[in-house]
Amino acid sequence: MSRSQLIEQIKRKKTFLCIGLDPDVEKIPAFLRDHADPVLEFNKRIIDATKDLCVAYKPNSAFYESRGIKGLQSLISTYNYLPKDCLSIIDAKRGDIGNTSDQYAQAFFNEEASGMGFDAITVTPYMGNDSVTPYLKYEGKWVIILALTSSAGSKDFQYLPTEGGHLYEAVIQKANTWASADRLMYVVGATKREEFTNIRKFAPDNFLLVPGVGAQGGSLEDVCKYGMTKDCGLLVNSSRGIIYASNGEDFAEAARAEALKLQQQMQAELEKAEVI
Amino acid sequence: MSRSQLIEQIKRKKTFLCIGLDPDVEKIPAFLRDHADPVLEFNKRIIDATKDLCVAYKPNSAFYESRGIKGLQSLISTYNYLPKDCLSIIDAKRGDIGNTSDQYAQAFFNEEASGMGFDAITVTPYMGNDSVTPYLKYEGKWVIILALTSSAGSKDFQYLPTEGGHLYEAVIQKANTWASADRLMYVVGATKREEFTNIRKFAPDNFLLVPGVGAQGGSLEDVCKYGMTKDCGLLVNSSRGIIYASNGEDFAEAARAEALKLQQQMQAELEKAEVI
Numbered sequence: 001m002s003r004s005q006l007i008e009q010i011k012r013k014k015t016f017l018c019i020g021l022d023p024d025v026e027k028i029p030a031f032l033r034d035h036a037d038p039v040l041e042f043n044k045r046i047i048d049a050t051k052d053l054c055v056a057y058k059p060n061s062a063f064y065e066s067r068g069i070k071g072l073q074s075l076i077s078t079y080n081y082l083p084k085d086c087l088s089i090i091d092a093k094r095g096d097i098g099n100t101s102d103q104y105a106q107a108f109f110n111e112e113a114s115g116m117g118f119d120a121i122t123v124t125p126y127m128g129n130d131s132v133t134p135y136l137k138y139e140g141k142w143v144i145i146l147a148l149t150s151s152a153g154s155k156d157f158q159y160l161p162t163e164g165g166h167l168y169e170a171v172i173q174k175a176n177t178w179a180s181a182d183r184l185m186y187v188v189g190a191t192k193r194e195e196f197t198n199i200r201k202f203a204p205d206n207f208l209l210v211p212g213v214g215a216q217g218g219s220l221e222d223v224c225k226y227g228m229t230k231d232c233g234l235l236v237n238s239s240r241g242i243i244y245a246s247n248g249e250d251f252a253e254a255a256r257a258e259a260l261k262l263q264q265q266m267q268a269e270l271e272k273a274e275v276i
Numbered sequence: 277m278s279r280s281q282l283i284e285q286i287k288r289k290k291t292f293l294c295i296g297l298d299p300d301v302e303k304i305p306a307f308l309r310d311h312a313d314p315v316l317e318f319n320k321r322i323i324d325a326t327k328d329l330c331v332a333y334k335p336n337s338a339f340y341e342s343r344g345i346k347g348l349q350s351l352i353s354t355y356n357y358l359p360k361d362c363l364s365i366i367d368a369k370r371g372d373i374g375n376t377s378d379q380y381a382q383a384f385f386n387e388e389a390s391g392m393g394f395d396a397i398t399v400t401p402y403m404g405n406d407s408v409t410p411y412l413k414y415e416g417k418w419v420i421i422l423a424l425t426s427s428a429g430s431k432d433f434q435y436l437p438t439e440g441g442h443l444y445e446a447v448i449q450k451a452n453t454w455a456s457a458d459r460l461m462y463v464v465g466a467t468k469r470e471e472f473t474n475i476r477k478f479a480p481d482n483f484l485l486v487p488g489v490g491a492q493g494g495s496l497e498d499v500c501k502y503g504m505t506k507d508c509g510l511l512v513n514s515s516r517g518i519i520y521a522s523n524g525e526d527f528a529e530a531a532r533a534e535a536l537k538l539q540q541q542m543q544a545e546l547e548k549a550e551v552i
Contacts, residue, residue, distance in 0.1 A: 022376075062372060062379035068390035071383075072348050095400050096338060096369050097427040100298075103338035107347075114344035124371050126402045126422055128429025146402055151373040153404025156450055160443065162436040167443065174432055 001087050001119045002140060003182045003231075006207070009055045009085055010232045011276050014267040017259060018056035018089065018209065020239025021046065021078060022063045029247050039064075039074040042251075044081055046243055049252040053263040056087040056235050058209075076115040087235070088118045089209070093146065094131070095124035101134035109138045120144055122187060122209070125171045129178060136179055143184055145175050147199070150189025150212035168195075172202045181205035188227070190218020190236070196226030207233055213262075214241030220262070224269040232275050238262060277363050277395045278416060279458045279507075282483070285331045285361055286508045287552050290543040293535060294332035294365065294485065296515025297322065297354060298339045305523050315340075315350040318527075320357055322519055325528040329539040332363040332511050334485075352391040363511070364394045365485070369422065370407075371400035377410035385414045396420055398463060398485070401447045405454060412455055419460055421451050423475070426465025426488035444471075448478045457481035464503070466494020466512070472502030483509055489538075490517030496538070500545040508551050514538060 001009075010016050023039045035041040047057065064075035082088045094104045104121075111117030120142035123131055135143045148158055148168040157167055164170035172186060181203070188199055190212035199208070208227055212218040213236050220236060227234055238258070246254035270276045277285075286292050299315045311317040323333065340351035358364045370380045380397075387393030396418035399407055411419045424434055424444040433443055440446035448462060457479070464475055466488035475484070484503055488494040489512050496512060503510055514534070522530035546552045 024379075060376060060379075062370075062376045062383065065383035066379040066386075066389055068352065068383075068392070069345065069348055071390070072345055076344065093370065093372050093400075094338075095371070095402075097425065097429070100336060100338045103300075103336075103342040107338065107341035107344075110342075113342055114347070116344070124369075124400045124402045126371075126400045126433060127369075127425055127427065128432025128434070130427045130429035149373065149403055151403065151406045153373070153406035156404025157402060157443070157447065158404070160438040160440070160446060162438050162443070164436070167433070167436065167438070170436060171433065 006055065006087055007231050013052065013055055014270060014276060015053055015055060015263040016232050016234050016236055016266055017054040017262050018058050018235045018237040019046070019050055019054050019242055019259065020058045020060060020091070020211070020237050021243065022060040022239045023243065024063060025067065027244055027247065029249065029251050031249055037074055037077065040077045043078045045252040046255050047081060047083065049256040050242070050259040051083045051086065053256070053259040054086060056089055057082050058089040058091050058237060060091040060239070079116045079118065087120060089120040089122065089144065090116070090118040091122045093122050093124050095127050096131060097127060098130045098134055101131055105135045105138060109135065109141050120185070122146065125175065132175065132178055136183055143179070144209050145171065145184065145186050147172050147186040148188050148192050148195055150191040150218065154189065169198070169202060172199065176203060181207070185209050187211065190223050193219065193222040193226060196223065200227065205229065205233070207235055209235045209237060211237045214238050220265055220269070224273065228269065228273045228275070230275065232270065236266070282331065282363055283507050289328065289331055290546060290552060291329055291331060291539040292508050292510050292512055292542055292546070293330040293538050294334050294511045294513040295322070295326055295330050295518055295535065296334045296336060296367070296487070296513050297519065298336040298515045299519065300339060301343065303520055303523065305525065305527050307525055313350055313353060316353045319354045321528040322531050323357060323359065325532040326518070326535040327359045327362065329532070329535040330362060332365055333358050334365040334367050334513055336367040336515070355392045355394065363396060365396040365398065365420065366392070366394040367398045369398050369400050371403050372407060373403060374406045374410055377407055381411045381414060385411065385417050396461070398422065401451065408451065408454055412459055419455070420485050421447065421460065421462050423448050423462040424464050424468050424471055426467040426494065430465065445474070445478060448475065452479065457483070461485050463487065466499050469495065469498040469502060472499065476503065481505065481509070483511055485511045485513060487513045490514050496541055496545070500549065504545065504549045504551070506551065508546065512542070
């Protein structure tokens with residue numbers, strides 16, 4: 001999905017919600033456990049209940065890998081079920097040297113080789129340019145680079161002062177020399193309100209993938225106030241807040257209700273900023 | 277495998293060689309392609325031919341993930357075939373927030389859940405403490421943190437000057453507050469000769485996993501001169517130089533010949549440093 005198609009979907013659906021599909025088997029409603037693939041069944045019902053309210057889905061690879069072959073089967077089947085009008089993001093946070101990144105790109109972008117052809121992948125920047133460029137060979141696919149995350153561990157290195165500013169600022173400045181805002185996004189945690197203005201200095205046009213609204217305490221209003229651009233420029237992710245809204249038979253309706261709340265807030269923000 | 281067991285194996289086998297199992301399907305000898313799982317067959321023959329000459333095997337997860345379900349099956353079968361007297365390292369370079377790292381730990385350390393119970397995993401440090409501590413809950417398992425890599429992209433961020441020295445130095449200093457040298461190793465590229473002395477200031481006892489000897493141009497002699505400790509303290513990895521030594525029917529013998537050359541050089545270094 002290209003940048004212009006993504007913006008079109010945001011305007012059409014009046015939302016910039018990304019839903020994280022991180023299904024922890026122990027948290028899935030008990031009544032689904034008789035299905036051949038309970039995780040797939042869970043994801044399908046979440047997707048059916050929310051697909052008009054979001055523009056992206058983001059399965060977190062770890063939650064599938066932890067179950068070995070069965071988990072990978074659930075991930076591939078989930079990939080196949082994702083609606084084509086939504087950006088499909090694999091949250092894999094890979095990062096390695098060139099010949100290894102080539103293999104990871106194949107794992108997540110080359111459907112013929114691996115069974116999966118996501119639109120975008122999250123990548124960790126520690127190994128530099130090598131970690132990113134192999135993915136860019138796939139026309140029309142996105143790389144989403146970790147910049148500033150919302151967990152406690154972000155303080156360990158991301159805020160280290162360097163000659164280009166804090167490390168996360170140096171990452172954005174350097175990575176923006178590798179590709180344009182048509183191919184690169186950044187992960188910026190929603191709890192980093194005061195940093196959004198700053199990040200927009202270095203990344204005025206890039207979409208930012210923003211986790212941490214809801215469960216982790218970030219405010220949607222603040223994210224929009226400091227981070228929104230004329231093209232929206234934001235994908236705000238919610239995982240647990242939506243997919244575990246209920247653990248009863250009504251989990252899909254409860255997920256829809258939570259997603260609807262966020263969509264309505266997002267519509268208001270898009271109108272306020274005159275994006276729509 | 278504990279630190280003392282690893283040191284014992286090094287002294288017994290007179291080697292600190294780690295063999296990287298990065299089987300690119302296109303480079304595997306053609307005559308193996310008729311096997312039900314050519315990658316597994318390739319790995320088994322490499323392992324059979326080299327297991328007395330090395331103390332560790334390191335499958336690179338990307339080379340298996342790139343083939344989807346079939347690739348994961350090859351990885352699990354390869355894991356099951358690894359000799360118990362060798363440290364088994366999964367080169368996965370994962371790194372995420374706590375609840376996600378929990379899932380990755382399960383994927384690679386919890387055999388019951390995923391089919392794989394490696395002794396050690398490579399981890400990328402960008403997200404800090406969160407990326408490491410979930411793995412440490414597994415008694416006796418190792419975390420191997422990327423510090424200074426040998427590829428060109430290492431210059432992008434790892435050498436950035438920060439208040440604690442270069443970023444890679446800050447990473448080592450901080451990570452050493454999270455766990456002891458009984459549980460933590462660091463990846464340091466073999467091409468970084470001049471940095472080994474420096475790294476030993478911050479990590480006097482940690483084992484260093486050293487890729488880049490051979491194909492990438494690093495010198496074993498220099499690595500030992502500047503990086504070896506009284507307990508050896510080094511695992512030197514070779515992947516392509518060994519596993520692709522020949523692409524004919526003699527590939528396993530050719531791999532053995534290359535591994536033997538390294539083992540003999542390593543034995544001389546261990547004797548010179550009076551480790552054995």
